[in-house]
Amino acid sequence: MLELRNPDAPAVPGEATAWKRKDLLDTDTLSEAELHLIMETAEAMREVRARPVGKVATLRGFTVITLFYEQSTRTRASFEVAAKALGADVVNLTASGSSVEKGETLIDTVRTLEAIGADLVVMRHPKSGAPYLAARNTAAGIINGGDGTHAHPTQALLDLFTMRRHVGDLAGKKVTIVGDILHSRVARSNLWTLLASGADVTLCGPATLLPKTLAASTGEGARCTVTTRMEDAIEGADIVMALRMQKERQDRGLIPSLRQYIASYQVNSRRLALAKPGALVMHPGPMNEGIEIAPEVAHGLDSVIEEQVANGVAVRMAILYLMATGRHA
Amino acid sequence: MTSPASPYLGPDEISRTVRRLAHEIVENNRGTDGLVLVGLLSRGYTLARRLAEAIREFENVAVPVGALDIGLYRDDVTRRPAPPPVRPSEIPVPIDDNTIVLVDDVLFTGRSIRAALDALLDYGRPARVRLAVLIDRGHRELPIRPDFVGKNIPTALIQKVQVRLHEVDGLDGVFVFGEEASHA
Numbered sequence: 001m002l003e004l005r006n007p008d009a010p011a012v013p014g015e016a017t018a019w020k021r022k023d024l025l026d027t028d029t030l031s032e033a034e035l036h037l038i039m040e041t042a043e044a045m046r047e048v049r050a051r052p053v054g055k056v057a058t059l060r061g062f063t064v065i066t067l068f069y070e071q072s073t074r075t076r077a078s079f080e081v082a083a084k085a086l087g088a089d090v091v092n093l094t095a096s097g098s099s100v101e102k103g104e105t106l107i108d109t110v111r112t113l114e115a116i117g118a119d120l121v122v123m124r125h126p127k128s129g130a131p132y133l134a135a136r137n138t139a140a141g142i143i144n145g146g147d148g149t150h151a152h153p154t155q156a157l158l159d160l161f162t163m164r165r166h167v168g169d170l171a172g173k174k175v176t177i178v179g180d181i182l183h184s185r186v187a188r189s190n191l192w193t194l195l196a197s198g199a200d201v202t203l204c205g206p207a208t209l210l211p212k213t214l215a216a217s218t219g220e221g222a223r224c225t226v227t228t229r230m231e232d233a234i235e236g237a238d239i240v241m242a243l244r245m246q247k248e249r250q251d252r253g254l255i256p257s258l259r260q261y262i263a264s265y266q267v268n269s270r271r272l273a274l275a276k277p278g279a280l281v282m283h284p285g286p287m288n289e290g291i292e293i294a295p296e297v298a299h300g301l302d303s304v305i306e307e308q309v310a311n312g313v314a315v316r317m318a319i320l321y322l323m324a325t326g327r328h329a
Numbered sequence: 330m331t332s333p334a335s336p337y338l339g340p341d342e343i344s345r346t347v348r349r350l351a352h353e354i355v356e357n358n359r360g361t362d363g364l365v366l367v368g369l370l371s372r373g374y375t376l377a378r379r380l381a382e383a384i385r386e387f388e389n390v391a392v393p394v395g396a397l398d399i400g401l402y403r404d405d406v407t408r409r410p411a412p413p414p415v416r417p418s419e420i421p422v423p424i425d426d427n428t429i430v431l432v433d434d435v436l437f438t439g440r441s442i443r444a445a446l447d448a449l450l451d452y453g454r455p456a457r458v459r460l461a462v463l464i465d466r467g468h469r470e471l472p473i474r475p476d477f478v479g480k481n482i483p484t485a486l487i488q489k490v491q492v493r494l495h496e497v498d499g500l501d502g503v504f505v506f507g508e509e510a511s512h513a
Binding site: 018019020037040041043044045046047048051052053056057058086321322325326327 | 398400401402406407409410411412413414415416417418419451452453
């Protein structure tokens, strides 16, 4: 039976729930009310996807362009499926094969896309901050699909959605993120949504891959712990998220060897036994099975890694819907 | 906007009206076979649950109740100041070949019902769809008519009709705002 509440009343007391943003660049400035709105809208989209015909016509006449300067499987495909499930038209562009190869600047590219009729541009770029530059130079809404080592807001939102579906309210829950925190846009964007949700966040990895100042920058009273000790990090955790360990980190001397990393930081069943029974196992993908995560854990009973991908479509539908139909000054 | 001193309909009148509508729906369907009540969120769904409860009292049958959200089907999505909130619909049984009674609180322009029909038909092909409303206030903009009406309230366009139900609003009452309504 559905929960009944006055649809005119704000979900978070004292805060308006209307979507007013032109762009979604990171999660750091999202209010509790905005997070709630995205989560509630994503629930409705999940129901749409579960129907025999998981498609509606709400964004008929809207054009979504994906502009990827970096390779991607799930983010790009997930945005395309999400936009099509809402009835929008989708154009996919990659840097290779586009005028970027002829030297066109990012600003010129987004202005061109706006002139073509893009309402929303989903953008991935290897340089941190690139979507901010794009957003300032176009009337089209910019959605950050991952920029450098900075932010990946839609991944954090789909992670939050997945966590809340399994754990419910995250207040006081211990969420441990393990791996290359320093270079992880996923970890950074997750940190903001988790802290806003009242979770205790533990970031764990080798000292060379941990940001020295991150815990201090999360603000007064924020419950963020940074540690190099895997056993401490995972002990009593409600949720354990492993991050992809990129092989080039070894070439740059940030880890002694992959074998050493596996020995100290792999999320495996022996270490997971220290977490709460039934602790959720997550990974943003793509996985290096046998490196940051053991196969028996990645495909174990408590793994929600595939569900993260499925939820990604619903959450991206919610974001596209809110951004396409929202009014911004 | 403040409430008028007295509601157009009070809790007892709403309760009697819901029970009469429940009898009419079952009579029209010649029993409860294949009957599914689908209410528009939130107050239509609340009324659908009350209708089902009334039917259970006199027929001793639990009629399935669904909830339908029409946010994604509205025709004014780009004309509103903010995106209409969307919530999950919940259709508990297959609607194919059943008799669906759509339930809403106030019938006005008919645009919500148009959206509800589109939403409903995404779930299957019902044998027939009927429409039950607590209040019909007139001023249709689309060719839609109700099959079961609790109360016709003649209104001026500038008036507002609001149904409040205690499950959602904490109290029961039908209120007419604006110029004084003529009690029928």
